[in-house]
Amino acid sequence: MNPFxxxxxxxxxxxxxxVTKRLMERRxxxxxxxxxxxxxxxxxxxxxxxxxxxxxxxxxxxxxRGEFAEWAVVHGKFYGTLKxxxxxxxxxxxxxxxDIDVQGAAQFAGAWPGAVLVFMLPPSVEVLLARxxxxxxxxxxxxxxxxxxxxxxxxxxxxxxxVLVNDDLEPTVARVSSIIDAEEVKRERIRALxxxxxxxxxxxxxxxxxxxxxxxx
Ligand code: 5GP
Numbered sequence: 001m002n003p004f005x006x007x008x009x010x011x012x013x014x015x016x017x018x019v020t021k022r023l024m025e026r027r028x029x030x031x032x033x034x035x036x037x038x039x040x041x042x043x044x045x046x047x048x049x050x051x052x053x054x055x056x057x058x059x060x061x062x063x064x065r066g067e068f069a070e071w072a073v074v075h076g077k078f079y080g081t082l083k084x085x086x087x088x089x090x091x092x093x094x095x096x097x098x099d100i101d102v103q104g105a106a107q108f109a110g111a112w113p114g115a116v117l118v119f120m121l122p123p124s125v126e127v128l129l130a131r132x133x134x135x136x137x138x139x140x141x142x143x144x145x146x147x148x149x150x151x152x153x154x155x156x157x158x159x160x161x162x163v164l165v166n167d168d169l170e171p172t173v174a175r176v177s178s179i180i181d182a183e184e185v186k187r188e189r190i191r192a193l194x195x196x197x198x199x200x201x202x203x204x205x206x207x208x209x210x211x212x213x214x215x216x217x
Contacts, residue, residue, distance in 0.1 A: 002189045005033070005086055005096040005112055006180060007105045010120035011150030012075075013132035015166045016099045019120065022173045024097060027180070031089035033098045036062065039077040054078075070100065070107035075145055081108065095180060102153045109159070116183050118176060119160040122150075123167040 010016045024030050036052040038059050047053045054062075059078045063071060071080030081100060089096040098115075100108065109115050122128035128150060132143055157163055162179050166172045183189065190196075 001029075001093070001184060002191050003029075003090050003093055003095045004183060004189065005090070005098055005108070005115040006176075006183075007098045007100055007108060007115055007117045008120065008176065009100065009102050009105050009117070009153070009160070010166065011122060011128060011153050012146045013128050013135070013150075014120050014122050015131070015169070015172070016120065018169060019166065019172055019176060020097050020099050022169065023176060026173065027177065029094050030097050030180075031092060031094040033081055033085045033089060033096050035079055035081055035085075035098075035100065036068075037077060037079045039075075039079075052082075069111050070104040072101055072103040072107070074101045074103075075142070075149065079104065086112070101149075102156050102159075106156070106159055114189070116162070116179065117160040118162045118164070118179060119157050120164055120166040120172065121154075121157070123165050127167075 008016050008020060020032070024032060034048065034050070034052060036054050036059060038054055038056050039051075041047065041050070041053050045051065045053075056078065059071075059080065062068060062082065063080065067082055067084065068080040069083045069086055071078065073079075079101065081098060081104065086096050086098075098108070105117055109117055122131070129147070132146055164172065164175050187193065
């Protein structure tokens with residue numbers, strides 16, 4: 001198998017983190033690219049697991065050394081994916097699940113042409129609003145910023161390969177999982193396809209020869 005990165009984007013409150021976690025529980029062929037951020041950890045978040053929580057200075061140092069496959073400012077904080085984080089997961093033979101914003105997704109797709117880009121739409125604005133409010137982490141100003149971001153994010157959905165509505169968790173997880181299954185058998189991704197085909201064709205040639213000489217007798 002030829003592993004690939006899968007970028008899952010959605011407006012915040014769109015359920016990316018839940019869908020990603022559920023998929024990772026289900027499939028052993030997925031690894032997660034832990035991003036770097038300069039935002040403060042939320043309750044329960046673990047450094048090195050949910051994010052690498054960095055100071056701005058540390059983040060800028062990584063950026064200046066060209067270590068990010070993509071980076072962006074999201075809600076006023078830096079976020080970025082280390083090239084090494086993606087490569088390490090691919091080297092282990094697993095697909096890389098990436099939960100990044102739309103600016104980062106566009107950059108990443110440019111840098112990593114084999115990446116699969118999936119966008120999850122909220123079923124409605126009411127549902128998006130309710131999901132953001134449920135988090136209890138959103139004060140009025142933050143909520144407004146996230147709604148404005150959602151507005152911008154919906155403008156670039158055309159850059160994505162797949163678009164689905166995240167109305168219910170289970171069907172959404174199943175749909176993303178089937179996207180992974182389909183991408184695995186995409187012709188361009190199949191390793192050594194030419195030699196597999198050459199071998200089959202060679203064997204067929206000799207069978208055709210053997211059968212046609214049988215008919216002539
Ligand atoms: P949160 O702070 O709520 O975890 O994430 C805020 C936003 O930042 C989400 O849209 C998330 O997808 C995005 N994000 C997380 N990690 C990265 C990253 O490495 N790069 C980019 N560009 N966005 C990220």
